[in-house]
Amino acid sequence: MTKPIHLSKSRILSGLQCEKRLWLEVHRPELKEDSAGTTFTFALGNMVGEVAQQLVPEGKLIGWENGLSEAIKETKRMIDNNPETPLFEATFSYKGVLIRADILFKEDAGHRMVEVKGSTSVKDYYLDDCAVQYWVSTGSGCQINKVELAHIDKTFVYPGDGNYQGLLKHVDITNEVIARQEDVPRWVSSFQKMLSSPTPEIEIGEQCVTPYECPFCNFCWPEEPEYPLTALPRISQNLLKELRDKGFQDIRDIPPGYLSNDNHERVRRITVSGKPEINPILGQKLQDLPYPRYYLDFETLGAAVPIWKGTSPYQAHLPFQWSCHVENAPGNIVHEGYLDIYETEPMRPLGEKLLEVLGKSGPIITYSAFEKSVITKLADFFPDLADGLFKLKERIVDILPMVRDHYYHPDMHGSWSIKAVLPTLAPELNYGDLEEVHDGTAAQAAYMEAISPGTEIPRKKALESHLWEYCKLDTLAMVKIVHNLSR
DNA sequence: CGCCTTGGCAACTTACTCAA
DNA sequence: TTGAGTAAGTTGCCAAGGCG
Known part of the structure; x- marks a missing residue:
């Protein structure tokens, strides 16, 4: 008799994506690697669950500090003794499968189960997710009358003061979940059988990246040649x-x-x-840029849970920081910028300082069209600044297309992103030397932590300086690129 | 002339590449 | 997740050309 394998709901979902992935998670978890995609969605969406709980102040969280089996017992105790109390992370186990339901409400003779997602629509694979939750919770004796999926309502506008009423849209998916009930026991038993067998042989393919990137890609994918x-x-x-x-x-x-x-x-x-090849046209074009030159870069936020009054979920390109190297004459460079982690509504002072520092003339050098769309967004918010901001937009010189058309180095491996180009031109500027904040995603996470009231002052100061260093390096990188290509 | 294929062109859609 | 920009792919149309 072999020991039963405890499947969590998320393991079943990963098994539906690819059996080999589930096998590796159970038998070879040490091969797992973090994938970039998940950290990014995490940075944007990790507050959704908290807000969902905030919206139900009378609810109780089932923790698992004392282990999951204790969480299961506590869930049962709460349902028996305090049936009216909504539960967060209610924990159930059935036939070797364990789930934690985001929210469980008592309703009529049974319960309403709510699964909270940080996306803006109902995805098909969420239905499988909920089907497993339903199967386990009903199987272990909890009656469920209704299953809902709560996802972000993009049309929500944050009125401020912590009021997130209306952020989540509840969709009734009971019928879809019930329709999948006959599939769940089949999945479970086939996974259990598969897990007690040798590694399944599965070719690499679509399932390696959709709907979620697999953390075992490095293990399954053949080693790439140097220049694939x-x-x-x-x-x-x-x-x-x-x-x-x-x-x-x-x-x-x-x-x-x-x-x-x-x-x-x-x-x-x-x-x-x-x-490497550089078309001399590029050097000429860059040399022709007049002075003063402004090398500009924004850091922006587009969080699932809006934090500034008047903004919406995932509303992109909302700036919280900028950095600018001003080159008044060749080689004569000063650094300017805006970052205020104590200001609760930073966009307006940020915009005002931008107008002040960037002055009336001189090219504003950016990498990609991103900065332009940030400025457009700012103008939408502050109509009285719009005139000045539009004038800034006209001065923008995007060097990405120029570099793409006229420069290539073998080490760029087919990419003209600033992070691919910079090491070929200025290897001494190294993002790896930065502590913590080394890309835009990390900057967002650092900013969120820095403004959080729960963060201690010394930590806030450390994050603030990391943010400065990162954003400053980004614009300095542009200075170096322009200088080193200007010949 | 009818019938078919072929090439060119514009309009539209899709897929990828930047940025955060 | 968003959004701008662009390259590549698809579609529909027309004219030109081959052929009976």
């Missing part, structure tokens, strides 16, 4: 297949003249030669 075909910019699936069929694995395998796309051929040629 996928590093050809915007390569189509057709061409990729054609090249693979011809037996090419690495960009350097492709014979000269084979690629019809000029940009592909350029990347191939430079990769083979190992030498």
Whole structure:
């Protein structure tokens, strides 16, 4: 008799995505790696659960400090003795499967179960998720009359003062969940059988990235050649297949003249030669930029739970910080910026200081069109500043397309993002040297922590300086790129 | 002339690449 | 998750050309 394997709900969901993934999670968890995609959604969405609980002040959280079996017992005690109290994270186990339900309300003779999601719509795979919860909780003796999915209502506008009434939209999915009930025991028993067998052989494919990126990609995916075909910019699936069929694995395998796309051929040629190419036109264009030059970069927030009055969930491009290196004459550079973690509504003072520092003339140098859309967003919020902001927009010079058209280095591996370009031009500027905040995502997380009332003052100060260092490095990177390409 | 294919062009859609 | 920008792919239309 083998020991029963305890499946959590999330393990069943990962098994539905790919059996091999579930097998690895159970038997080889040490191979797991963090994937970038999940940290990003986490940074934006991690407050949703808290707000859902805030909206039900009479509710009680079932913790699991004393282990999950204690949580199961406590759930039962609460349902028996305090049936009217809504429960957060009510915990049930049935036939070797464990789930924690986001919210459980007493309703009529049974319960209403609510699953809270940080997305803005009902996704198909959420229904499988809820079907498992329903199967386990009803199976273990808790009657469920209704299942709801609470997702973010994008049209919600935050009125301020911590009032999040209306942030979540409740959708009745009881019928869809019941329709899936016959599938759940099949999933469970087939997973249990699969888990007591050797590693399932599953080819890599779509399921490795959809609907969620698998943390075992590095284990399953074959080692990539140094310059994989996928590093050809915007390569189509057709061409990729054609090249693979011809037996090419690495960009350097492709014979000269084979690629019809000029940009592909350029990347191939430079990769083979190992030498970067700079079209002199670029140097000329950059040298022609007049002074004073303003190198500008924003850090913005687009959180699932809006924190500023008048903003909406996932409303993108809301700035909380900017950095600007001002080059008054060649090499004569001063640093300016805005960040105020004590200001509860920072956008307006941020915009005012921007207008003040950027003055009336001189190119505003950015990398990508992002900064332009941030300024547009600011103008929407403050119509009285709109005139000045529109004038800033007209001065913006986006150097990304210029760099893309005229510069390539083999180490860029088909990407012209600033993080791919910078190391080839200014290796001494290293994002890895920064503590904690080394990309835009981390900046958002740091800002959220810095403004949180629960954060201690020394920690706030540390986060504040990390944010300054990061944003400053971003604009300094642009200065270096422009300087090193201006020849 | 009818019938078909082919190439070119514009309009539209999709997919990817930046940024946070 | 958003949004701007763009390359690539799809579709529909028309004219030109081959052929019986």
